[in-house]
Amino acid sequence: MYTDKVMEQFKNPQNMGRIEDADGVGTVGNPVCGDMLRLFIKVKDGRIEDIKVETFGCVAAIATSSMTTQMAKGKTIEEAKTITRKMVAEALDGLPPHKMHCSNLAAEALQKAIEDYESRTQGKKKEKN
Amino acid sequence: MAFLDNAGSTRVDERVIEAMLPYFRESHGTAGMELGHSRDVAAMRGLENARKTIAESLNADPLTIVFTSGQTESNNLAVRGAALANQDHGKHIITSSVEVMSVLQTCKALEKEGFELDILDVDEYGLIDVSQLKKRIRKDTSLVSIQHANGEIGTVQPIEEIAKITSSRGIVFHSDATQSYMKIPIDTQAIPLSLLTIDAHLIHGPKGIGALFVRKGTRVQRITEGGDEERRLRPGVQNIPGAVGFAKAVQIWSKTESQNLLSLRQYVEKRMSDALVDYRITGHPVKRLPNLFSMVVEQIEGESMLVQLDMDGFAISTGSACSSKTLQGSHVLKAIGLPPEIAHGSVRVSLSRFNTKEEIDAFVEALVPTVNRLREFSPLKRGEYFMAESGSDHDHEEDSSEND
Numbered sequence: 154m155y156t157d158k159v160m161e162q163f164k165n166p167q168n169m170g171r172i173e174d175a176d177g178v179g180t181v182g183n184p185v186c187g188d189m190l191r192l193f194i195k196v197k198d199g200r201i202e203d204i205k206v207e208t209f210g211c212v213a214a215i216a217t218s219s220m221t222t223q224m225a226k227g228k229t230i231e232e233a234k235t236i237t238r239k240m241v242a243e244a245l246d247g248l249p250p251h252k253m254h255c256s257n258l259a260a261e262a263l264q265k266a267i268e269d270y271e272s273r274t275q276g277k278k279k280e281k282n
Numbered sequence: 283m284a285f286l287d288n289a290g291s292t293r294v295d296e297r298v299i300e301a302m303l304p305y306f307r308e309s310h311g312t313a314g315m316e317l318g319h320s321r322d323v324a325a326m327r328g329l330e331n332a333r334k335t336i337a338e339s340l341n342a343d344p345l346t347i348v349f350t351s352g353q354t355e356s357n358n359l360a361v362r363g364a365a366l367a368n369q370d371h372g373k374h375i376i377t378s379s380v381e382v383m384s385v386l387q388t389c390k391a392l393e394k395e396g397f398e399l400d401i402l403d404v405d406e407y408g409l410i411d412v413s414q415l416k417k418r419i420r421k422d423t424s425l426v427s428i429q430h431a432n433g434e435i436g437t438v439q440p441i442e443e444i445a446k447i448t449s450s451r452g453i454v455f456h457s458d459a460t461q462s463y464m465k466i467p468i469d470t471q472a473i474p475l476s477l478l479t480i481d482a483h484l485i486h487g488p489k490g491i492g493a494l495f496v497r498k499g500t501r502v503q504r505i506t507e508g509g510d511e512e513r514r515l516r517p518g519v520q521n522i523p524g525a526v527g528f529a530k531a532v533q534i535w536s537k538t539e540s541q542n543l544l545s546l547r548q549y550v551e552k553r554m555s556d557a558l559v560d561y562r563i564t565g566h567p568v569k570r571l572p573n574l575f576s577m578v579v580e581q582i583e584g585e586s587m588l589v590q591l592d593m594d595g596f597a598i599s600t601g602s603a604c605s606s607k608t609l610q611g612s613h614v615l616k617a618i619g620l621p622p623e624i625a626h627g628s629v630r631v632s633l634s635r636f637n638t639k640e641e642i643d644a645f646v647e648a649l650v651p652t653v654n655r656l657r658e659f660s661p662l663k664r665g666e667y668f669m670a671e672s673g674s675d676h677d678h679e680e681d682s683s684e685n686d
Contacts, residue, residue, distance in 0.1 A: 155589075163589065169659035180661075187583055187603040187611070187626040191661040207661035209623070211585035211604035215659075251607055 156246040159216040166219035168226065170205045177270025179262040188214045188255060192222070192262035196270055200229050206262065213248055213255035220244050221259040230267055236260055283595040284641035288484065289433045289461060289574055289632035290599050294527070295486040301530035302488065304328075305523035312519050313511070325522050332529035339532050340478065340495055341469045348512045349520050352492035353460040356479035357384040357427075359494055359516065360456040363502040364425050364477060365392050368454055372422025373397045378410050378439075379617040380432050385458055386613075389427070402428075407566040408437035408618050416447060425454045430478075431462035434601055434614040434630060435565030436574035438466065442473050449474035454500060460484060460492070464535045465543065465572055476500040482524065486634070487531035491524030539635060544572035546633050546642065551575060553646045558653065560664055564618065564628070573634065578620060579627040581663065582656040587629060587649075590656075594648040601628040623662070 155163075175193035182189030188210035195203035204226045208218040221241050225233045238256040242248050248256055285293065311322030313329045330344070337344040350356045365375060377389050379401050386401075393399040400418045402410045410428060419426075426448050431438045441457050448455035456477035459468060463480040470478065477500060481492035496502055496515065508517025536542075554561070560580040579587065584600030591598055601612030603626060615625040631645070 163586070164593075166659070187609075187622070189623070189661055207659055209581070209626075209660045209662055210583050211602070212589045214583075214604070215586060251609060252604075255604075 154249055155212055155216075156248075158244070158246045159212065159248065162216035162219045162245065163212045166208075166215055168205050168219065168222035169207070171207055172203060172205050175266075177266040177268075177273065179265030179267070179269060181258050181262040181265060182209070187211065188258050190214070190218055190258055190262040192218075192259075192266045194225075194263075194266045194270060196230065199231075200227060201225050201233055202227075206259070210255065210258075211252070213252035214258060216245055217241050217248075217256040217259040218262075221263055225263055230270070233263065234267060236263060283597070284637065284645055285597045286631045286633065286637065286641075286645060287597045287599045288634040288637075289571075289630060291483050291489065292486045292634050293636060294488050295531060295534060297534050298487055298527045298530045302523040302527040305526050309522075313522060328526045329520055329522050332525040335529035335532055336480075336493055339464070340480075341471045342495055343498070345513070346470070346495050346497060348494045348496055348515045349525050350492050350494055350516055351490055351521065352483070353382070353458065353479055353481040354384040355516075356481070356492050356494040357382065357456075357458055358388050359502065359505055360477040360479060361385055361388040361425065361427055362392065362505050363515070364454045364456060364500070365397060366505075367501040367503040368424040371424040371452070372420070374400070374420050374423040375425045375427070376400045376402065376415065376418055376423060377427045378402045378404060378429070380404050380408055380434075380437075380614045381427065381429055382433070382458060382460075385427050385429070398422075404437075404617050406618050407569075408432055408435050408564075408614065409566060409569070410439055412440060412443050412447070415444065419447070419451065419453065423451075423453050425456065427456040427458070429461075430457045430459040430468070431466065431571050432565065432614060433461040433574075434612055434628075435576045435618065436570035437565045438462065438569045438571065441475060445473045445475045448476075461571060461574075464532065465540050470495060470497065477502070482528035482531055485531045485535060487528045488524050491521045491528050493528070536635075540572050542635070543633055546637060546639065547573055547575050549639055550631055550633070550642055553642060557646050557650050561627075562624075564615065564620070571632075573632055575631040575633075577629055578615075578624050579629055579653055580624060581627070581660045581666070582653060583626045584628050586656055587627075587652055590652045591645075591648060594652070596645050596648055599630045599632070601630070602626040 172193035176196045177194045179192045192206045194201050204222045206218045208215050238260040242256045309324035311325040313326040333344045333347045337347045454476045458479040460481045464485050476497045478495035483489040504515050561577045564576045584602030585605040588600050601615050603609050603611035
């Protein structure tokens with residue numbers, strides 16, 4: 154059912170865990186459907202210097218979480234904003250149709266983390282002014 | 283490789299396969315309504331001997347056994363057939379929230395056709411409350427359908443008590459005994475139930491064959507049209523090799539089999555309690571199938587456990603939403619009141635005669651690191667069942683037209 158790439162990510166997921174003093178945190182998920190993600194980013198000079206994710210969910214959820222962090226790590230914020238669920242699914246050579254929503258979850262968590270980072274930094278800018 | 287999903291299906295015993303083969307090769311006639319050639323006669327003998335064996339296992343007369351294609355068909359025939367045939371008594375049906383889909387969906391379909399349906403709740407162990415059942419019985423209650431044992435959490439219902447109540451009121455009582463048949467003795471002389479569903483594929487018989495016990499005097503209507511086979515209750519050429527295999531599976535079920543299964547299940551329970559933390563056993567602690575161990579493992583999800591264990595050589599099952607193609611979680615786990623994020627961590631280990639203590643040891647040795655690994659990167663920590671800030675509903679659409 155799952156591609157080799159998905160299984161590789163599942164066996165050796167990258168960047169799993171949390172960042173205590175993260176610059177942005179994105180939480181997505183819903184206990185009813187069975188997936189929950191929390192994604193942390195550390196930003197330096199406009200780049201995602203470090204990224205980690207905690208995942209509660211199925212193989213697809215874990216694989217897409219891991220892949221998303223790998224695609225975002227080292228990218229600028231603007232580059233990371235362009236990462237979509239389709240790109241994540243493609244990087245995994247595809248997901249079974251009923252699992253596509255898992256890839257949506259991971260991409261969404263990344264965007265939320267970026268939003269959180271941006272609102273925090275804008276807040277700081279406002280304070281300064 | 284250890285196969286620990288025997289409540290899902292079982293390996294067909296070699297002796298069963300051997301017993302079936304002649305009915306594919308030499309005795310391949312139909313059981314025939316007309317006296318036919320010797321191939322037909324041989325087939326008929328095979329079928330009728332099978333019927334006799336199965337009847338004896340239930341302390342019943344062979345005339346009470348109707349062969350079907352399995353649990354689903356038997357349940358449909360029992361529920362729909364009895365509901366339609368007993369309409370003059372009434373159109374009120376009572377069932378439980380933990381029945382299999384073939385019972386629940388048939389009941390719901392009848393509801394659309396004008397029957398009234400009462401679905402009894404179960405407690406946290408999955409047990410129905412017999413006094414609740416009594417209260418719901420009305421003058422126009424014509425059918426009660428309550429399973430003997432649950433295939434997800436193992437809980438055994440008090441069918442002896444229920445049968446006493448229904449028989450004293452002239453109400454048809456159907457019980458789906460697919461999961462319990464042979465594992466728990468059922469004496470139809472001692473228990474006045476009207477209809478009983480059984481199936482071969484959970485007792486090392488083949489798939490595609492089951493039966494319905496129909497007590498003499500129980501009114502049941504056929505639900506498919508055709509000839510006069512199976513006392514006109516189930517038309518069609520019977521699955522004779524299947525029936526023969528079914529009977530063989532029954533014959534080879536040893537006297538100590540259930541006790542062996544129970545001992546092994548208790549061994550699973552002990553190994554788990556020594557090895558694993560933060561989990562809960564589901565189903566009743568005592569009134570449960572001898573071979574079924576079911577739990578929910580906290581902080582992690584079932585499909586990820588299942589796939590990892592499969593890679594390690596162990597077949598188990600889970601009731602998590604993500605493990606189903608329809609993304610529907612188990613209705614049984616919902617019925618016993620488990621919150622969804624805990625229900626998603628469900629694991630079912632169901633044993634058979636082919637499982638050994640060594641396999642259980644190896645399984646536990648594979649399970650513990652699996653659980654630990656998944657827990658390490660879970661956002662849920664010990665005692666947490668929700669995320670601190672619960673996120674938004676994420677999009678379940680596989681194809682979204684927005685800015686991808």
